[in-house]
Amino acid sequence: MATLTEAPPPLSPTAPAKTPPRRRGRLVPYWLLLPGILWLLVFFALPMIYQASTSVQTGSLEEGYEVTWHFATYWDALSEYYPQFLRSVLYAGSATVLCLILGYPLAYLIAFRAGRWRNLIMILVIAPFFTSFLIRTLAWKTILADGGPVVGALNTLHVLDVTSWLGMTSGDRVLATPLAVVCGLTYNFLPFMILPLYSSLERIDGRLHEAAGDLYAKPITTFRKVTFPLSMPGVVSGTLLTFIPAAGDYVNADLLGSADTRMVGNVIQTQFLRILDYPTAAALSFILMAAILVMVTVYIRKSGTEDLV
Amino acid sequence: MALVNWLRRNLVVIAGLLTLGYLLLPNIIVTVFSFNEPRGRFNYEWQQFSADAWKDPCGVSDLCGSLSVSLRIAFWATLGATALGTMIAFALVRYRFRARGAINSLIFLPMAMPEVVMAASLLTLFLNMGAQLGFWTILIAHVMFCLSFVVTAVKARVMSMDPRLEQAAQDLYAGPFQTFIRVTLPIAAPGIAAGALLAFALSFDDFIITNFNAGSTVTFPMFVWGSAQRGTPVQINVIGTAMFLVAVLFVLASMVIGNRRTKQKA
């Protein structure tokens, strides 16, 4: 606990930016960084190393584990659970695209059209956070209940026929299908898309719209050539903030899905907490981490916004 | 024709409001079902109106206990993450030092990591160290993943702060400590408050990392998770609705007070 409540060290934390700190000041940044960075090293970085080591161990709970560089665990894990991996990418990807499509108009509305309602709408976007997301996810069980109004409407509009054909639903059910899981993921991570989108849209000078209009751009052209490119930082960080947690999520798949919608998060959770097969769980987790890091790096490079951090 | 034009002009508004409806629909359901009197163990179907749960929110065993655990953890995690994160943010903005890139990555990575990966690896560490899972391991984990978000929030604020303000304070006979207390801290306060609020929300609502590292301790989200398997009491909805209302009222009140203040001054 001592480290938790530790006050900032009694050294000058305020020497101005450009002034080289006077004599003893040289160590100040290191003192400021020390507790927090140590915390991250011990409880974030070190566990990653432990996990990497666990993934190449063999043994059993009773006899204990030993590092045997047993890389076959990776191969076994991948060949057994690749459907769950694919599902994770597919569901998280769909949810991210849906979040972008649904979130952009709302972010745009808050940034440019809400006027004096801006603060109220902002509050309504953020406030649901305070009702536990598990409770809100459970509410989708009611909304998407079999024979309920939503399913009935989708049925009448023949939407379910299309989704069935796509393999997203089966019969006239929505619950316990991929559609329900994607719907839950989209819902849960939508604010993480809206907030970064809003903050980059908000920075755009409203006069740019007028300037574009003045220069013979139709509203749709203005959006395509001015607004959207300028909101790219928000799009990039929004998609990352949506995709990453969605890919690792297991709550939506568990509460709204079925055995056929299990994602990689579900597998890791079961292996770790129920089956207690630590090497397999660690290998799966390691693969997920590596895959996400590679995707994130490639994505950030491609979209040319490297100063996200 | 007029209608078509109106629709075209307000397409964004309509789409945005539909999304807002999508975001708020579950909260409406949660609120409505807090007045339900379900027949079976699960509160997913509407039966009949009853305010019983509101009269006795702690009527389910362990529910309020888990709520108190969550609040305590959120409080300490917020305090810890805010203190450590603020220090890091100041160091990053105000000083030059070695290994800056590595430190930036170390702060960014927890935000770019699926929760389940952090949860599983942290559990591996605790198992290897033979740590007793419970309140303390949850707290450690929460400080860890809240830290980066606090750093980001505070950093943004400190970066937009004119360094000349602190120089002006020094020029006006304030020593380093006085400068920090009288000028730096008050001006950075909104950023620190935003970071703290975010940390509190993240910690209070966290399930995945907590679930892995809780041992036999039960937080409020874990209680909800457990009841999703065994049977959902109406009281869960009562608590959820109450939290939502408290949050909205809190923000509205602070806005009204803020408005009144600026009006008085003007």
Place this chain on the structure above:
Amino acid sequence: MTNDTSGDVRLSGISKAYGSFTAVHPLDLTVPQGSFFALLGASGCGKTTTLRMIAGLEEPSAGTVFLGDQEVTRLPPYKRPVNTVFQSYALFPHLDIFENVAFGLRRRGIKSVKKQVEEMLDLVQLGEQARKKPHQLSGGQQQRVAVARALINHPKVLLLDEPLGALDLKLRRQMQLELKRIQTEVGITFVHVTHDQEEAMTMADTVAVMNAGRVEQLGSPADLYENPRTTFVANFLGTSNLIEADVDSRSGDEIVLKAGGGKLVLPEARCSAPTTTGGKVLVGVRPEKISLTHAHDAGEIPAGRNRITGKIADSRFIGVSTQYVVDSPVCPDFEVYAQNIDRDTRLVPGADVVLHWNPAHTFGLDATQSLLAGTVGSVGIEEEAAV
């Protein structure tokens, strides 16, 4: 002025380097007690760095800073008896005007500040605004708060870092007079950093023109204007016409020069460069010193004046005067400002003219320098023009 030297600022051998970049080359400078001193130069010339070293916000790489007899080189800013009016004011946004002004007194442990603060606010005519926040004031009002916040501490030296840069032209003129009035009233040494030559000349007793980390020339505004010693000063302060000429001969204390076939006379005392017969020298003359006569009337020009022939390329009527650009063989854009007293209607673009002036108004500069140093568009001046 008294013989009190407690408000002197003495810099000796002071310099500042950031890595391999030298912001200020070793510099010796004395600002006497009670004077209004201006450091003038383009952005990046080292003037603000010099000011910040006096304030203690920047530690010099070498050299010493004295205030009166006290050495303050290593003292942190909060222990120095100097106060600063910052660029864009740096008023504390979370404190009201009263608390901003009281800040320095309170930090020095003075309890009853009310009377002093109110007097100070009255001095800058802001008594009514005491309980407003800085963002509720106009730019000019904020500027006066910044001055009050510094002056209330009775510093030995008041440092002003581009204090008027954020104001519009009219307000800036008004504040120039206001600051000058306050300085005369309180008698404190003012050191004022600016890139605006007009501002420096109207306000200061002494101006130091800085360029690339060095003081190019130091003197009274009139002295700097009439006797520039480098092309930078000649071009940066007002406008100069510079002609490259060969040294032909000497007669008494005058140097006779050849330029484009004609002869020019330069008083030796007004030449800052060494001159040897056959060598080169830059001849300068200010545009308002020149008279313009139509070529047909060339015979009426009195003898003994320096003359140059040319053709009017452009003329701009600006009320009090008309500004001509004359294309002459020795200098392609010769600037001439003529008072609008009796306007000669023949003086229109295309007309052949003779330019002539009293040789006493000629100054000579070292010919090894760039003719364009200090003009708009040359290195370092560009950004300033854009601001």
